[in-house]
Amino acid sequence: MNIFVCVKQVPDTETKIIPTSDGSFIETASIKWIMNPYDEFAVEQALLVKQTNPAANVTVVRVGSTKDTEALRTAMAMGADDAILVDAADNLDSYSIAKALKGAIDKSGKKPDLILTGKQAIDDDALQVPQILAEMLKLPSVAVVVGFELSGTAVKAKREVEGGAIEVYELSTPCVIAANKGLNTPRYASLPGIMKAKKKPLAQHSLADVGVSDADRRVKYSGFRLPPEKPAGKKFDATDATKQREVVAQVVGLLRTEAKVI
Amino acid sequence: MANVLVFTEVHDGHVKPVTLEILGKLAGQTADVAVIGDLSAEQVSLLAKNGAQNVHKLKGANLDKYSPEGYANALSEFIKGKNYDYVFGGATSMGKDLLPRLATKFDAGLASDVVNFTFDGGSFAGTRPLFAGKCLAKVELTGPKPHFVSIRPNALGMTANPTAGSGTASDVNANAGDIRAAIKEMIKATSTKVDLTEANIIVTGGRAMKNAENFKILNELADVIGATVGASRAAVDSGFAPHAMQVGQTGKTVAPTLYIACGVSGAIQHLAGMRTSKVIVAINSDPDAPIFTRADYGIVGDLFQVVPVLTEEFKKLLGK
Numbered sequence: 001m002n003i004f005v006c007v008k009q010v011p012d013t014e015t016k017i018i019p020t021s022d023g024s025f026i027e028t029a030s031i032k033w034i035m036n037p038y039d040e041f042a043v044e045q046a047l048l049v050k051q052t053n054p055a056a057n058v059t060v061v062r063v064g065s066t067k068d069t070e071a072l073r074t075a076m077a078m079g080a081d082d083a084i085l086v087d088a089a090d091n092l093d094s095y096s097i098a099k100a101l102k103g104a105i106d107k108s109g110k111k112p113d114l115i116l117t118g119k120q121a122i123d124d125d126a127l128q129v130p131q132i133l134a135e136m137l138k139l140p141s142v143a144v145v146v147g148f149e150l151s152g153t154a155v156k157a158k159r160e161v162e163g164g165a166i167e168v169y170e171l172s173t174p175c176v177i178a179a180n181k182g183l184n185t186p187r188y189a190s191l192p193g194i195m196k197a198k199k200k201p202l203a204q205h206s207l208a209d210v211g212v213s214d215a216d217r218r219v220k221y222s223g224f225r226l227p228p229e230k231p232a233g234k235k236f237d238a239t240d241a242t243k244q245r246e247v248v249a250q251v252v253g254l255l256r257t258e259a260k261v262i
Numbered sequence: 263m264a265n266v267l268v269f270t271e272v273h274d275g276h277v278k279p280v281t282l283e284i285l286g287k288l289a290g291q292t293a294d295v296a297v298i299g300d301l302s303a304e305q306v307s308l309l310a311k312n313g314a315q316n317v318h319k320l321k322g323a324n325l326d327k328y329s330p331e332g333y334a335n336a337l338s339e340f341i342k343g344k345n346y347d348y349v350f351g352g353a354t355s356m357g358k359d360l361l362p363r364l365a366t367k368f369d370a371g372l373a374s375d376v377v378n379f380t381f382d383g384g385s386f387a388g389t390r391p392l393f394a395g396k397c398l399a400k401v402e403l404t405g406p407k408p409h410f411v412s413i414r415p416n417a418l419g420m421t422a423n424p425t426a427g428s429g430t431a432s433d434v435n436a437n438a439g440d441i442r443a444a445i446k447e448m449i450k451a452t453s454t455k456v457d458l459t460e461a462n463i464i465v466t467g468g469r470a471m472k473n474a475e476n477f478k479i480l481n482e483l484a485d486v487i488g489a490t491v492g493a494s495r496a497a498v499d500s501g502f503a504p505h506a507m508q509v510g511q512t513g514k515t516v517a518p519t520l521y522i523a524c525g526v527s528g529a530i531q532h533l534a535g536m537r538t539s540k541v542i543v544a545i546n547s548d549p550d551a552p553i554f555t556r557a558d559y560g561i562v563g564d565l566f567q568v569v570p571v572l573t574e575e576f577k578k579l580l581g582k
Contacts, residue, residue, distance in 0.1 A: 013511050013531040017396035026397065037512050094362070095371055095405075122511050124392050126374045131330065131362035140443035141330060143359050146505075158449075161355040162457035164506030166449035167328075171442050181512060182505045218371025223400035227391070227537065235554060238563030239547075244571055251543065251559050252575040259541045259558065261520040262463075262487065262579070 001056040002110040003046045005080065006101050006133070007039040009064050009071040010123040019224035025091050026224055028065075035071035038118025040186040041179035045148055046116050047079045048184060057081050059108060063088050063100040066204065076197035077189030083202045084108060086210055093219040094128035096212055101129070102136045103210025108203075112137070112174050113153075119144045119178040126219075130178035141176035142169045146183050264291045264384045267344070267408070268314070269337065269351040269361075272297055277305055279420075279460070280352035284413050285312040286421025288350070291381055293427065294318065296340060298325050298333060298436070310429020312421070317429060320436035327445050333360050335439035338367040346408045348386060353412040354459070365410040372410035373401045377417035377517075377538070386411060394511035394534035415460045416517045417538070451506075453490075458509060461490035463520045464539070466509055469496035470525025470547070470565060477503060479566070480524060483573040486582060492516070494526045510535035522572075525565045528553030545569065 011017070011031045018027040035043075043060065050056040060075040063086040072083040084107075086100045105112055115137075120127040127143075134141035146166070147158030150173070159167045160180055189197070207213070234254075238247040255262045266288055270281035277297070285293055294316040295309050306317050320336050337360075341349065349364070351357040353375045365372040376388035386409060388401045403409035458464060465484045467477055477491065484491045493503035495510050509516055511531035521539035525546060526532060533556055536542070544557035545565045554560040561568055576582075 011393065013394075014529075015393075015396075016530070017393045019397055023399075026393070093371070094374075095366070098366075122394060125394060125515070126372075127358045128362035128372060128374060131359060132366045134330075135334075135363045135366035141363075142443055143330075144355070157443075160506060162459070163451040163453055163455065164504060165451040167445045168447040168449065169443050170446045171444070175443065180505070181508075218403060218405045219373055220402045220404055221392075221399045222402070224392075224397055225399070227395065227398050230556065230558070232555065233542075233558035233560060235549075235557075235560040235562065237549075238561050238568055241567060244563060244567055245575075247561065247563075248568060248571045249575050251561060252572065252579055254559060255520070255541070255543070256579060259520075261541045262576070 001053050001113045003049060003056055003058045003114045003116065004105055004112050005042050005046045005058060005060045005075065006115065006117040006129065007043065007060055007062050007071045007075055008036040008121040008123070009033045009062065009068065010036045010121055013122065019226060023223045023225060028090060033068050033070050035074050036118050036121045038120060038179055038181065041181060041183040042116035042118050043075045043078055043080060044184045044186040045179060047187070049114065049150055050079070057110070059084060059110070061101055061104050062086070063092065063097045065090050069202065072202060073197050074189060076200045077193040078187055079193065082200055084205065085202060086205050086207060088207050091221065093217055094126045094132055095218040096216045098129045098132035098136055099216050100207055100210050100212045101133055103212060104205060107205065107210060114173050115176045117176065117178045119180045130176050134176040139174055139176050140171045141178065142171065143178035144180045145177050146180050148177060148183060264347045264381055264386070265345055266291050266293045266348045266350060267341065267346045268293055268295050269349060270295055270297050271352065271354060271356055272299065272301060275302060275305070277301070277309060278352055278354065280354065280413060280415040281309070282312045283418040283420055284350050285309065285314055286424040287379065287418045289313060289421065289425050296320060296337065298336060306429050306431045310427050312424045313427045314429050315427040317431040318434050319431065320434045322436035322438055324438040324441055325436060328356055329441045329444050330359050330363055331443060332438035332441045334363045334367060336436040337364055339437055340434055341408065347384065348411060349408050350411045350413060353414045357412050361410050361412050368406055368408060370406050370409055371403045372412065373403055374412045375414050376401065376411055377414050379411070394515060394531065395537050396534050414517065455490045458490050458492050458507070458514045458516050461516065461518050463487050463489035464492050464509070464516055464518045465489045465522045465524065466492040466494060466526055467497055467502065467524050468494040468526030469500060471497055471502055474502045479569045483569055483576070486573055486576045486580065494532050495529070523553050524569055526553050527551045528556065
């Protein structure tokens with residue numbers, strides 16, 4: 001059984017984003033890169049499947065800059081067997097990334113039974129790659145998955161939609177599953193795991209190797225800029241219990257007369 | 263002038279409000295609407311009032327429930343052979359799942375979660391937040407047409423006096439094709455409130471809520487003002503609320519008219535997820551909490567004392 005987990009490396013959530021002076025992208029030099037948080041749930045799910053299917057092979061695939069391989073080493077330290085890295089700019093669009101992932105999976109020579117991804121990457125927040133990849137591979141997919149059961153080739157996947165409602169899907173492998181927070185609790189990499197990961201195979205390809213060129217770009221970004229800062233608002237002191245009602249009534253009044261939102 | 267198809271979702275017989283936001287903003291272009299299933303004459307005239315020309319109702323077997331493959335197959339078959347330059351939809355749960363798959367059937371690009379756009383000589387140029395709203399960028403599409411765009415609900419706003427369209431409704435025979443991933447069961451949400459991503463008013467609780475039970479005071483406030491209740495990552499990770507309620511970079515990005523943050527400190531990843539709220543009220547006992555730098559109205563005080571008073575004052579104001 002071949003399981004592929006697609007991961008992305010993204011700036012840590014506490015990172016302050018600074019656009020480059022020409023607005024073509026963001027300053028990446030001082031960023032701390034982490035594995036996209038949603039991808040951790042995908043890696044964990046692959047490892048849970050491997051626990052009950054010891055013959056399964058878990059390959060992590062990433063398309064992005066080769067200057068830091070943190071996300072792939074983390075996934076292998078958690079227990080993935082091997083990794084594929086496709087060297088690409090950090091601002092590639094979703095269509096190109098999905099095509100590169102497909103190219104890398106095809107090139108591995110392993111027929112995928114299960115492809116796991118995070119539901120979105122928290123850098124470009126495009127929420128496109130799992131669905132594009134599924135369509136390119138002509139596979140069914142379920143996204144925003146908070147529950148997953150595999151028995152033989154039968155899959156039951158719970159998809160979270162608006163307001164926390166759940167759609168329960170039944171399908172068969174091979175398929176693409178995009179994980180949401182809540183699917184499982186990702187394990188931490190153990191020290192022996194980290195040591196072992198250093199010796200696990202990491203294949204590297206160029207975009208050209210996996211059949212992707214500039215002509216595959218579909219979405220162009222430019223003019224990166226910070227959002228306009230709001231001027232400081234009004235602050236009221238309601239620490240004195242005897243003044244609370246007066247202060248709150250004043251704010252409620254302003255919400256109607258000044259802000260006009262209620 | 264661009265020829266645009268707007269895909270609309272229908273919820274309880276009503277088109278989603280984001281459809282009307284899109285139609286209003288498309289003034290000057292030719293806009294048709296496609297819906298899967300039936301739509302009442304009243305809803306068709308609402309679409310017409312907001313600018314819809316033709317309203318295509320796609321009907322066929324196995325389209326009574328959403329499935330990524332069934333909807334994508336039906337819509338792609340309908341769109342093929344038409345001369346649409348663009349296909350728009352809402353960046354809703356369904357839109358986010360469906361549109362990338364649909365676009366790929368045309369080897370086409372999708373600009374997702376767009377918050378504003380213009381058409382210059384028939385060419386789309388949009389603005390969208392990246393890094394959870396920590397920065398903005400211009401987004402343009404290239405490659406095979408039609409080009410696809412998803413619009414974040416509540417971002418464009420309703421157009422005050424939209425230019426009406428003819429609103430000519432017709433039925434289209436649609437084919438869902440081969441559906442391999444189908445919904446077998448729906449588990450209803452415990453809340454009947456509108457989703458955070460589409461809510462007009464949001465009341466959010468942070469770590470200072472201390473436990474899940476205390477969210478009761480936020481629910482009481484929310485009931486009075488018709489709000490949806492959210493939670494910060496700290497509150498979700500502490501087990502006070504489910505992840506479906508999380509606002510922020512690893513939760514939901516929201517853009518309500520009014521956002522009331524109760525006991526939320528204002529971590530950078532939380533601010534990123536709610537910064538485009540029109541008016542922000544913050545209640546926090548720490549006068550130096552970062553949330554106050556973003557708040558239009560900050561109330562320094564104990565939320566357990568302030569929130570119930572706030573609920574009472576809103577009741578008075580609204581005559582409840």
